[in-house]
Amino acid sequence: MEGVWVTLLPAALATSAAYVVFIVLYNVYFHPLAAFPGPPVARTTIYWKAYVECILKRSFCDVLRELHAQYGDVVRVGPNELHFADPKAYHDIYNNKNRWDKESRLYKSFNEDRSSFGFLTYAEAKNRKDVLNRSFSQTAIESAESLLVEQTKALCEAFERQTKAGKSSNLLYAFRCMSMDVITSFCFGKPIYAVDAPGFQAPIVMAMDASLPVFVGFKYSDVFKNMILKCPPKLSKVVSPATAGLVDLQQLLLRQINDLTSDPEKLKALPHNMTIYHRLLDADAYRDKKLPSAGSLYEESQALMFGGADTVGNTLMVGAYYLLQNPDKQQTLRDELRTVWPSLDSAEADPRVKDLERLPYLNAVIKESLRLSSGVIWGLLRVVPTTGAKIAGVDIPPGTIVSTGSTFVHYNAAIFPEPDKFQPERWLESTDLDQWLVAFSRGPRMCLGINLAWAELRLGFSHVYRKFELATKIGI
Numbered sequence: 001m002e003g004v005w006v007t008l009l010p011a012a013l014a015t016s017a018a019y020v021v022f023i024v025l026y027n028v029y030f031h032p033l034a035a036f037p038g039p040p041v042a043r044t045t046i047y048w049k050a051y052v053e054c055i056l057k058r059s060f061c062d063v064l065r066e067l068h069a070q071y072g073d074v075v076r077v078g079p080n081e082l083h084f085a086d087p088k089a090y091h092d093i094y095n096n097k098n099r100w101d102k103e104s105r106l107y108k109s110f111n112e113d114r115s116s117f118g119f120l121t122y123a124e125a126k127n128r129k130d131v132l133n134r135s136f137s138q139t140a141i142e143s144a145e146s147l148l149v150e151q152t153k154a155l156c157e158a159f160e161r162q163t164k165a166g167k168s169s170n171l172l173y174a175f176r177c178m179s180m181d182v183i184t185s186f187c188f189g190k191p192i193y194a195v196d197a198p199g200f201q202a203p204i205v206m207a208m209d210a211s212l213p214v215f216v217g218f219k220y221s222d223v224f225k226n227m228i229l230k231c232p233p234k235l236s237k238v239v240s241p242a243t244a245g246l247v248d249l250q251q252l253l254l255r256q257i258n259d260l261t262s263d264p265e266k267l268k269a270l271p272h273n274m275t276i277y278h279r280l281l282d283a284d285a286y287r288d289k290k291l292p293s294a295g296s297l298y299e300e301s302q303a304l305m306f307g308g309a310d311t312v313g314n315t316l317m318v319g320a321y322y323l324l325q326n327p328d329k330q331q332t333l334r335d336e337l338r339t340v341w342p343s344l345d346s347a348e349a350d351p352r353v354k355d356l357e358r359l360p361y362l363n364a365v366i367k368e369s370l371r372l373s374s375g376v377i378w379g380l381l382r383v384v385p386t387t388g389a390k391i392a393g394v395d396i397p398p399g400t401i402v403s404t405g406s407t408f409v410h411y412n413a414a415i416f417p418e419p420d421k422f423q424p425e426r427w428l429e430s431t432d433l434d435q436w437l438v439a440f441s442r443g444p445r446m447c448l449g450i451n452l453a454w455a456e457l458r459l460g461f462s463h464v465y466r467k468f469e470l471a472t473k474i475g476i
């Protein structure tokens, strides 16, 4: 028996080595993308990206900038992957005519495969988004306005408490807490009052921050992913105390879903009838009249939590960062807000979101904050269909993974002169610019929560800057 191993082992090693050599030679010389420029190692293996992201711990967004400076507008960043720097490519990839699949390695890493965000195909995502759209439509958001106002006011009250106590506020966490409170109360009917956490250090908000680098690792190793995600909650909290708050919220949502699926009557006990479960647990809302599994419901709630919390919080933070540096622009915003909100004395005089929609400078501040924060900065990877495609004038073979990061549009100096400067005024000069605001992405997989996000941003910017004069003790 031992003799068999002695003979087979070298043969197996030689076969594996020959296979690796074959793959490398194929990828470098014979692959349909062989003619595209890019770093030599990236042409051979996807693990070059893993090395850059997980070992060097570099933002791939920064690396892409350097690669485009070196190799030009189209760069081969993996054996089967191209990134485009030309903003025109954005509209060629993400548009309403395209039904391109999302790329599986990236999107499966979030462990939300059965959610509107995680479904890879257009058809599956459309089915789910058609059901959820009623919760996120303009009309739905208007009818939930009082709920959103409540969360915004809770944030302002927390700021007031901090001020009275002579303490400064960490704006990043404060805004993220507010958007987390909106999601948990609006989507799940389970407010968690994150803004009331001391110093805005709500465990779930801190845990989401801590969990992001872990998700990068999930892209490259299923073993690592399963080890962390399949870990029993108690053990997971010991292994990774930084993400304990996330485990707690996951458990809370799982209990809620189990409760609701075992007894749909419990829907009536939720504080309002706009939660996502009112839609998702209505069999008539589905074309095939079949309800999703409990696992799918959980993944949907996680997707909404991750999709809707940090994104809004970050945009408010980026806006605050620049308004703090530009007191004149902060004052212009405040002066405009006074036109629809002259007195703070009575809640009766609070403006409605509809009134805020008409304020040009407020809209411009929000657009400029969305541009500079850029929404999701990693490339939203799509797979070119069997017909192939032309992207920014270049013929791309079927099956190629493609993307253009939103920062390549938002920081393009030909579209946005002096792109690093905060200039809300640029949005007042021309409505043509709107086509280049891609923070919510475009096409059939664009953001489901765009109406909710805009309402939160309008309320956030108006309440905070009408009620407070933000200043910083230290220079920024």
Ligand code: HEM
Binding pocket: 116, 117, 118, 125, 129, 183, 187, 303, 304, 305, 307, 308, 309, 311, 312, 315, 374, 375, 376, 380, 438, 439, 440, 441, 444, 445, 446, 447, 448, 449, 450, 452, 453
């Ligand atoms: C400033 C705030 C926000 C920004 C900048 C933003 C940005 C984006 C972007 C860029 C995508 C495309 C992702 C991809 O293709 O992989 C997306 C998708 C999505 N967003 Fe948002 N988002 C925001 C707020 C929200 C909110 C408040 C919610 C809901 C609570 C939400 C829910 C979703 C969902 C479910 C998807 C998946 C849609 C699909 O794949 O078809 N987002 N968002």
